[in-house]
Amino acid sequence: MGFKRQCFALYTLMHKECVRVVRIWSQSIIPPAITMTLYFIVFGKLIGDKISMAEGFSYMQFITPGLIMLSIISNSYMNVCSSLFSLKFQKSIEELLVAPISNFCIVLGFAGGGIFRGLLTGTTVCIISLLFTKLQIHSWFIIIAFSILTALTFSLGGFLNALFAKKFDDIAIVPTFILIPLTYLGGVFYSINTLPEIWQRVSLANPILYMINGFRYGFLGVSDMSVYTGFAILTAFAAALFCLNVFLLHKGTGTRT
Amino acid sequence: MKPPALKVEGLTKVYAPETVALQDVSFEIDEGSFFALLGPNGAGKSTTIGIITSLVTRTAGQVTVFGHDLDRDRTQVKEMIGVVPQEFNFNIFEKAGDVVRNQAGYFGLSRDEARQRSTAVLKKLKLWYKRHSASRSLSGGMKRRLMLARALVNHPRLLILDEPSAGADVEIRYQMWDLLKELNESGTTIILTTHYLEEVEKLCDHVAIIDKGRIVEDSPLNTLLAKLRSQSFLIAVENGATPQATRPLPNGTDAYKITKIDNHTLEINITAVDMLGDALNKLSAAGIKIKNITNKTNRIEQLFLNLTTRQ
Numbered sequence: 001m002g003f004k005r006q007c008f009a010l011y012t013l014m015h016k017e018c019v020r021v022v023r024i025w026s027q028s029i030i031p032p033a034i035t036m037t038l039y040f041i042v043f044g045k046l047i048g049d050k051i052s053m054a055e056g057f058s059y060m061q062f063i064t065p066g067l068i069m070l071s072i073i074s075n076s077y078m079n080v081c082s083s084l085f086s087l088k089f090q091k092s093i094e095e096l097l098v099a100p101i102s103n104f105c106i107v108l109g110f111a112g113g114g115i116f117r118g119l120l121t122g123t124t125v126c127i128i129s130l131l132f133t134k135l136q137i138h139s140w141f142i143i144i145a146f147s148i149l150t151a152l153t154f155s156l157g158g159f160l161n162a163l164f165a166k167k168f169d170d171i172a173i174v175p176t177f178i179l180i181p182l183t184y185l186g187g188v189f190y191s192i193n194t195l196p197e198i199w200q201r202v203s204l205a206n207p208i209l210y211m212i213n214g215f216r217y218g219f220l221g222v223s224d225m226s227v228y229t230g231f232a233i234l235t236a237f238a239a240a241l242f243c244l245n246v247f248l249l250h251k252g253t254g255t256r257t
Numbered sequence: 258m259k260p261p262a263l264k265v266e267g268l269t270k271v272y273a274p275e276t277v278a279l280q281d282v283s284f285e286i287d288e289g290s291f292f293a294l295l296g297p298n299g300a301g302k303s304t305t306i307g308i309i310t311s312l313v314t315r316t317a318g319q320v321t322v323f324g325h326d327l328d329r330d331r332t333q334v335k336e337m338i339g340v341v342p343q344e345f346n347f348n349i350f351e352k353a354g355d356v357v358r359n360q361a362g363y364f365g366l367s368r369d370e371a372r373q374r375s376t377a378v379l380k381k382l383k384l385w386y387k388r389h390s391a392s393r394s395l396s397g398g399m400k401r402r403l404m405l406a407r408a409l410v411n412h413p414r415l416l417i418l419d420e421p422s423a424g425a426d427v428e429i430r431y432q433m434w435d436l437l438k439e440l441n442e443s444g445t446t447i448i449l450t451t452h453y454l455e456e457v458e459k460l461c462d463h464v465a466i467i468d469k470g471r472i473v474e475d476s477p478l479n480t481l482l483a484k485l486r487s488q489s490f491l492i493a494v495e496n497g498a499t500p501q502a503t504r505p506l507p508n509g510t511d512a513y514k515i516t517k518i519d520n521h522t523l524e525i526n527i528t529a530v531d532m533l534g535d536a537l538n539k540l541s542a543a544g545i546k547i548k549n550i551t552n553k554t555n556r557i558e559q560l561f562l563n564l565t566t567r568q
Contacts, residue, residue, distance in 0.1 A: 001332050005365025012371070016355075023350075048506045091346040095356075095407070099363035100335040246336025257272075257313040 001100045009101035010109050017036035017113025019085060021120065028117055029124055034072045035068075036125045039067050040132045043189065057220055060133040062110025065216040066188030069150060073123045073173070076118030076151040076177065080110045081158035081171045083230055086225070088162065103249040107159060107242060115148060122147055126243055135219060142218035142227065149234040150211045152175035154179075163245070182208045192224045207233055260324030262288040262415050262446035263309065268318035270275045270304050271468075278304045282318070286448065288414075291441045291480075293457040294450045294560055296467035302450045305467070306419050322415060335420040336364065336480070339413030341404045343420045343450075347392050353399075354379065354388030359405050362413040371410075371535055378406040381436070398429040405433070406421040409440075416440065417448045422456065434460060454561060466561060490533065490551065495546035515539070 009232065021028050040060070048059035064182030087093040087188070096106055141238060157174075165171045186208035192200050203209055204225070217223035223230075249255060269284040279301045286292045296302045307313030309320055311331065315337060319558045320327040322334045357379060379385045382402040387395060392403060405421060418437075422430045430453075441447050449461060457464060457478075463473035463479050466474040474481065512532040516524045523545075525536045540547060 001336060005405070009334065009363050009365050011368075012359055016351075016359055020350075024292060087348065090348060091342075092348040094312055094342065094346045095348075095360055096363060097312055098335060098340050099360065100332040100365065101363045172537045191286050213498075226315075252314050256311070257307060 006102055007156075009099070010105040010112075012103065013096070013105065013109030014112035017079075017083060017110060018116045019033060021079065021113060021117045028075065029121060031233075031257055032075060033124050033128060035047060036067055036071055037128055039063075041104070044132055056113045057222075058133065060193075061220065062134070063189055064129045064133055064135060065219045066186075066212050068122050068125045068129070069147075069212050070188055072118040072122040072147055072151050073154050074179065074234035075121040076114040077154040077158040077161075077175060077179060078171075079117040080114040080155045081162045081165070081175075084110055084159055085165050085168070085171050087169075088165075088255070097255060100110075102244045107156070107245045110159050111152055111155040111242075114158060115151040118151030118155070119147060122151075129135060132247045134150055137219060138221035139218050141178065142214065145188060146211065146215040146218060146230070146234070149231070150215070153211075153234055153241065154240045156238060156245055159245050160241060160248070163248055165254070182206050183212075185209075186212050187224060188212060207237060210234070259288055260321070261285045262290065262542050262567055263448070264307070264319075264321040265305070266319045266321075267307065268303075268308060268320070269316045270308065271316045272314065272540060277313075278470055279308075279318075282470070283469065284465050284472055284475050286446060288323070288446055289441070289444055291437075291461045291465045292446070293461040294355050294448055294467060295454070295457065296465060300467045301470040302467055303419055306340070306342075306417055306450065310338060310417060311335060316345060326462075336411070337414045338417060339408035339411055339415070340417045341401075341408045341419060341421045343423070345400050345404065347400075347403065347407065349391070349393035351392055352389055353384055353395060353403055356392050356403060356464070357410050360407045363411045366411075373409050374412075375406075378409045381409075382406045383394045383432075398425045401425050401429070402433070403474055405436075413445065415446045415448070419450050419453055420452065421449070422451065422505055430456075436438050488527055488533075490525045490527075491518070491542070491551050492525060492550075493549040494523060494540075 033185065037196070040162060043063060044060040048063070051059040087096075101109075126135070161174050185203065186206050187203070192203045195203065210225060210230035210233045213223040213225055214227050214234070215228050263286040265285070266283050268279050269277075270279040271277050282301070282305060291517060293303050294305065304313055308315045308318075309322070309327070311327070311334075320334075322337055325333045325337075327334050351359070358371045359374040361374050366374060369398065376385070379388055382405060384399060384402055384406060387399060392400070395403060401421060403423065405418075408416060408418075422433055425433065425554070434456065437447060437449075441460075447460075449456070451457060461478055463477050465472055511526055512535045513527040515536060516526070518524050523540070525533070527533050527536065537547065537550075
C-alpha cells in the first residue's frame with residue numbers, strides 16, 4: 001500500500017478517534033471542566049487570595065497554566081489508553097490488524113485522537129480560567145508547541161499502557177500511582193524555588209516539571225528551569241515512546257496471540 | 258503457472274511448552290476454489306486462520322498468498338484477504354455503516370471510495386436501512402451479515418470465513434450461501450470453516466479436515482465422498498410398511514438392509530452406492546408406494562466423525 005493510501009488509512013483512524021471524543025462528550029469534556037472549575041474556586045479564589053506570589057503574578061495566574069496542563073496530560077493519556085484497551089477488550093482491534101494500515105499509522109492515528117482530546121479539554125479549561133483570572137500570553141509558539149508535544153507524549157504513554165493492559169484495573173494503575181503524583185509534584189501549585197534544596201534536586205528528576213514550567217513560560221514568561229531543556233526532554237520522550245510502540249505493535253505484544 | 262491462492266507449509270504453533278495447537282500443517286488452495294477447513298472444537302482451525310490473517314504469530318512454517326510470502330510482503334497479503342471471524346469483533350458503539358466504511362478506510366480507500374464501497378456491500382447484504390443503527394443493537398443474523406459486509410468491502414481475492422453462519426436462522430443462512438456461491442463463481446477463492454456440514458456439501462469443492470493440530474484429510478469433495486460406502490435413507494411410504502418389504506432378498510445379498518421404523522417409515526442402509534435402485538425396486542415389487550426419500554445422515558458428517566475418531 002503506497003504512501004497516499006496509508007495517508008487515507010491514517011485519516012480514517014484519526015477521524016474515528018476524534019469522532020469518538022466528541023461522541024462521548026459527557027465523559028471527555030464535562031468532567032475536566034467541572035473538576036478544573038472546582039480547582040479554580042478552591043485553590044485559586046478561596047486559598048489563592050491568601051497566597052502572595054513573586055514577580056507580580058497572582059496565585060491564580062500562577063496555577064492556571066499548570067491546571068490547563070494537568071487536564072491535557074490526564075485526558076490525552078486516558079483517551080488513548082481507554083480507547084485502545086476497549087478495542088482490545090472487544091477484539092475490534094482485529095479490524096486494524098488484518099488491514100494493510102502500517103503500525104506507524106496505527107500509533108499515529110491513536111495519538112491524533114489523544115492530542116485532539118487533550119487540546120479540546122485544555123482549551124475548555126483555558127476558557128473557564130478566563131472567568132477567574134486575566135490570562136496573559138508571553139509566547140503563542142511555546143504554548144502551542146508545549147501543549148501539542150505534551151499531549152503527544154502522554155497519548156503515546158497511554159498507548160503503551162493499553163498494549164500491556166490485560167484487564168480494566170491495569171489501565172488505572174499508571175494514572176493513579178504514577179501520573180497523578182508526578183503531576184501534582186510537578187509544580188502545578190507551587191514553584192520549586194519554594195522547596196528546600198534537596199527537594200528541588202529531587203524534583204528535577206520529574207519530567208512533568210519541565211512540561212508544566214515550559215507551558216507556564218509561554219503564558220507568564222517565567223520558569224523554574226530552561227525552556228529548551230523542557231523541549232528537549234519532551235521531544236526525546238515522545239520519540240522514544242513512538243518508536244517503542246511501533247516496535248511492540250510489530251512484535252504483536254498485547255495485540256496478537 | 259499461476260501461484261496457488263494459499264500455500265501453507267509446515268505450520269506449527271505452540272502456545273505454551275505443552276500446548277501444541279498446530280503440528281506441521283501443510284495444504285494448498287487453488288485460485289477460485291471453495292475450500293472447507295473442518296475439525297472439531299479446539300482442533301486448530303481458528304489458529305490456522307489467525308496465522309494467515311496476521312492475528313496469531315506462528316512458531317514455525319511458511320504462508321504464501323497468491324505467491325506473496327506473509328513475512329516478506331505482509332501488506333500485499335493483507336490487501337488480498339477479507340476475513341469473517343468466528344466471534345463478533347466490531348466496535349459495538351459504532352454505527353453499522355461506520356464499521357464498514359472505516360474498514361474500507363483502513364485498506365487505504367479515500368472517504369468517497371469508502372462510502373461507495375460500503376454503500377454497495379451494505380445494500381447487497383440488506384443492511385443499508387440499518388446503517389445508522391448502533392452495531393450492538395442489530396440482531397444476531399444482522400451482526401453476521403455486518404461482519405461479512407466488512408470483509409467484502411476491500412474486494413478480497415481470498416475470503417476467509419470462520420463459522421460465518423453460526424447462529425443465523427435458516428433463511429439468512431440460505432441467503433448467505435447464495436451470496437457466497439455468487440462470489441466464488443465470480444472468482445473469489447473462499448476458505449470456510451463450519452460445523453454445519455450440510456453447508457460444506459452444498460458449497461465446497463475441496464475439504465481438509467484438521468484434528469489435534471494435524472491435517473488428517475485433504476481431498477476434493479467428490480473423492481472424499483467416494484470413500485464413504487455406507488449410507489442410510491429414510492423412506493416415507495404412502496400405504497403402510499408391510500412385513501414383506503423388510504424381508505431379506507431371496508438371493509441373500511447383504512448390500513442393503515431395509516428396516517421398519519414405524520407404519521409409514523422405512524430405513525434403508527446400503528453399503529454400495531448402486532444398490533439403492535435395487536432396494537427401491539424391491540419396495541415397488543412389494544406394492545409399496547414411496548412418498549419421499551431423505552438421506553438420514555449427512556455424508557460429510559459421517560466422514561468427519563470417521564476421520565476425527567469421535568464416532
